[in-house]
Amino acid sequence: MSSDTTAVRYAGIDIGSRTIKLVVVDSSGKILERFQSDTGFDPMTTANALIAKVSFDKIMATGYGRNLFELSFDAPTVTEIKAHARGAWTEFPDARTVLDIGGQDSKAISLFDTGKVKKFEMNDRCAAGTGKFLEIMAATLGFELAEFGAQALAAEKDLLISSMCTVFAESEVTSLIARGEDRKEIARGLHTSVIRRAAGMINRVSSDGPIVFTGGVAKNPCMVQLLAGRLDREIRIPSDPQLAGAYGAALLAAEARA
Amino acid sequence: MTTDYTSMWQELGLDLAGHDALLNVLGTAYTDIYLSQKNRPEGMGYFDFVMSEVHGLRIKELMDEKAAGRKIIGSYCVFVPEEIVLAANATLVGLCSGADFAMEKVEQLLPRNTCALIKSSFGFKIGKVCPYLESADMIVGENTCDGKKKAYETLGTLVDNLYVMDLPQTKTDQTRDLLKAEYMKFKTAVEELTGVAVTPESLKSAIDVVNAKRAAIHRLSALRKADPAPISGLDALLANQVFFYDNPARFTESVNKICDELETRIQEKTGAFPAGAPRILVSGCPQAVPNWKLHMIVETAGAVIVGEESCVGERGTRNLTADTGTTVDEMMDAIVDRYFQVDCAIFTPNPQRLDHIQEMVTAYNAQGVIHYGLQFCQPYLMESIPVEKALEEKNIPCLRVETDYGMEDAGQLKTRVEAFIEQLR
DSSP, rough: OHHHHHHHHEEEEEOOOOEEEEEEEEEOEEEEEEEEEOOOHHHHHHHHHHTTTOOOOOEEESSTTTHHHHHHHOOBBBOOOHHHHHHHHHHHOOOOOOEEOOOSSSEEEEOOSOEEEEEEOOOOOTTTTTTTHHHHHHHHHHHOOOHHHHHHHHHHOOOOOOOOHHHHHHHHHHHHHHTTTTTTHHHHHHHHHHHHHHHHHHHHHSSSOOEEEEEEGGGGGGHHHHHHHHHOOOOOOOGGGGGGGHHHHHHHHHOOOO | OOOOOHHHHHHOOHHHHHHHHHHHHHHHHHHIIIOSSSSTTTHHHHHHHHHTTTHHHHHHHHHHHTTTEEEEESSTTTTSSSHHHHTEEEEEEEOOOOOSSHHHHHTSSSSSSSSSHOOOOOOOHHTTTHHHHHHEEEEEEEEEEEEHHHHHHHHHTTOOEEEOOOSSOSSSSSHHHHHHHHHHHHHHHHHHHHTOOHHHHHHHHHHHHHHHHHHHHHHHHHHSSSSSSOOHHHHHEEEEEETTTOHHHHHHHHHHHHHHHHHHHHTTTSSSSOOTTOOEEEEEEEOTTTHHHHHHHHHHTTTTEEEEEEETHHHHHHHOOOOOOHHHHHHHHHHHHHHOOOTTTSSSOOOHHHHHHHHHHTTTTTSEEEEETTTTTTHHHHHHHHHHHHHHHHHEEEEEEOSSSTTTTHHHHHHHHHHHHHHHO
């Protein structure tokens, strides 16, 4: 260990399916730097470009590209589940439940009071009910992704969407459009269907207490409001929910320093 | 493989091109998954040889047995009593499954949402790539789950030698009588096939042979209690898989030999994994060769599998047949009693299985359980939720996995398994 521990910098890189996030913390866990970039089709080049921007002593990788990163950089890795749990718990130490909806996967995690993972649920196989689903549905309805949640929130009612499969939901949406339905209401229905699924996952891991909502989808105001309403539980959003995994990985890199 | 078995496969009516392709995939998978493991016991060389000759030398042996007038009986389930088959001078072999083959043709006969195990066994038949099936003089189906019992109705149209055995689904005196009646009927059918009557002597000797094989596997399992684990879960799984194919006497001898080596390794604290590696029990659906997917994912992530609560594993092998009987009928009773204890999820209710999982967790000092379910396998998937709940009440972490033989979910499965291992560390 360095004698001047305050100067040691720990990085966490979260190589997600849609974006790569990089966070650097000091040994007290304070965030020094943060970066984010679209993953693109060549994640390692993007990751390289990001880490070239910062200096650090130790790095820990997470996200679906972690194993590729591990090979290229000989860095330790941690799963998204542990990384998001750690990032969320550090910002909200009384949190015992975390919901992470990312580009490709969604996870509900319950924690011990030490912040350790107690139990988790994760989608298997396909990306139904994730950020990618919402992205494709926004495009189908002609909304900018950044506006999608706000527009859905402005709808007066939900239009029931029964399919969670992206391809099936897209044809369902197409027929609703053809029927002349209000696209905001369709958007609201799509959000509700994702929330139904997420709520089911959460209920399988924990039944009460506040929920920390992480991942890119937590930036969508309609998702947050619908989730709170459906579960009647307090929803807490980290200062930058998309960075929770990278932040958690950086904190874990610091812990692994011995 | 050193010998050319082409003419033998041709005589069996195999599709040579398809069969070559299958063996290539199998060989590559074996090299990648098995031979790449570190710190393997030397005795595993035996199983490496068995696997390299699984469609070669072993089939040649079966063909030689047939030439000498012995019959070959193929089965899909641990409920088919090997004792009866051996006592009537026939050989029992497990039939092929465990990998996807000819799926587009299978889906013309079975619904797409049928479990991988059933679809696979059909694929091997339709694709003509299972020499065990093609050499069998009798194929035994058994009415276990709904999927299997209905699938045998269709399999019966593809083969001319299918014998279907009924099985109870509850455990009462009445249903024990049903099992006994079915086993007596099966004995008669096998005797008719071989022309050899089961005698007290032949049945006694058969019970001894099968018990010895099980005892060897029990010895191997018990050695997995050590930390560091002297053998990987992958290698132990292979031993449990080869149990269904190999010559019983040779298998017993070879497993005992490996056990001798493992005892030395335990004394010397030589492990397949470092001491303190997270220890996991796998529980659930059977894993036929070459279904090594879950074990591979778990063990490449740094945890060691210390037991299989499975038909290919301890559920299938744990009980011995009592050798106290002197008449055929007494021995048949002992056989019925032995098989009636198998706690397959087709039984309702099935509390013994949950007890056994908890016993295994304690005995093998496992820190967590991965419940392995094949997609669309209702009995085991239905049991997975109560199993998970019961384990969690005892603070034993449990991960429920639902998968098939394809690799499309490998990424997500790996993440979930790794997160589960992080939970145990």
